[in-house]
Amino acid sequence: MTTISRHFEIIYLLLDKKVITAKELADHFEVSARTIYRDMDVLSGAGIPIYANKGRGGGISLLEGYSFNASMLTNDEQEDILVGLQTLAVTNFPETDLILKKVARLFKKETGNWIDVDFSPWGSGEKKKQLFTLLRNAIIQRFAIQFRYYNSQGEQTLREVEPFQLLFKENAWYLSGYCLWRKDYRIFKISRMSQVSVSDQTVTMKPTTDPLKEAEIQAGESAIPIKIKVSSQGAYRIYDEFDEHLISKNADGSFTVATNLPIGTWLDSYLLSFGTLLEEVHPVLLRERLMKKLDEMKSNLEKN
Structure with missing residues (x-):
């Protein structure tokens, strides 16, 4: 201490x-x-x-009657500190509950259990729910990790990574670290990681770049302008997954989204996930890729 x-x-x-x-x-x-x-x-x-x-x-x-002078902090600042501790507490960070109680007492404030955070998808098993804690502990204790990873091209690889940081970006959690296999810094989407284990090898590398910024640059370099039209029944997907400034509502109630996304297998699968909600796709190149995928799906289904 x-x-x-x-x-x-x-x-x-x-x-x-x-x-x-x-x-x-x-x-x-x-x-x-x-x-x-x-x-x-x-x-x-x-x-x-x-x-x-x-x-x-x-x-x-x-001295009798003394109370901790928290006047150096405004009421809003005190509330922000307590909110931050409550948010940290639900990640099972060590001793946060004890610290929260002490600070609340010093501020003479009550804390309610008004927030909960679960980093796993709906219906996940206990092992998936514990993954975030496992990764956090590996970063804090400076141990390398091993796992199987499934990239957006459908490829599966075994990775050994020195983890640096957990990142939250666009509704998903990512892990940044140094990949000992690729000999480079990488970002991994946590939902695509499986069979994660902590090794006894300690972390030796130090981040020399901003992994998230580098990933955004790479994504931007491979992105193309696309425009899609989605029926009115797809409003929940549109507002869940795109910034409002990218969305325009049409007279018939449908939505048009204009954005830039990297072309590839991931984009094909993503657009196909809209199913019959998807009404238009531009440019023609992308539409042709989707039609080819649909033909392949039809052929595979007819075989069985």
């Missing part, structure tokens, strides 16, 4: 228990009584009314 953290917790303990002996504090923090008395001097010098009474029933306490 850092000195600052210990000072903070001393104040919290005194607010909670009123009187504590130097020995009790020393045992709690696993430091010497001399260190506790030095802490008292530091806190007193910072304006905290802390003092010690000798004799039977004595101990260290705060």
Whole structure:
């Protein structure tokens, strides 16, 4: 525990228990009584009314009526801190619940269980739900990970990666890291990762670039202008998946989306996922790719 953290917790303990002996504090923090008395001097010098009474029933306490001065933070700032801690708590980050209770007490505020975060898709098993925690711990503890990855071209590869950061982008979670197989920095969509395990190999590389920015540049270089028209029944997909400035509503209630996307297998599959909701596709090249895919699907189904 850092000195600052210990000072903070001393104040919290005194607010909670009123009187504590130097020995009790020393045992709690696993430091010497001399260190506790030095802490008292530091806190007193910072304006905290802390003092010690000798004799039977004595101990260290705060001036009667003292409360933590949170006036340096506005009410909105205090609420933002508590919201941030609540959001972190639902990711099972170590000791966040305890920190949240302490800060709420110091701010003299109640915290409600108003937020919940689940990083797994609907209907996921427990193993999938624990994946986020596994990846987070690997990053914090600086261990490499191994997993099978399915890219947008339908290819499956075995990867060993030194993980750096969890990223949230456009309704999906990604992992950035250094791929020991590709010998380069990569971003992996977490939903496409399977059989994830943590190795005993420690991370040696350090990020030398912004993986998300690099991925956006690469996507932009391979993107082409496309325009699609989707029936009115597809409104939920349109507003879920595209920014409002890319959408225009037509007189018949349908929607037209104009954007740039990288052409390839992923885009083919994505557009086909609209099914009968999809009414128009431009440019012609993309429409021809979709028609070819549909013919292949029809042929495969007729074989069986």
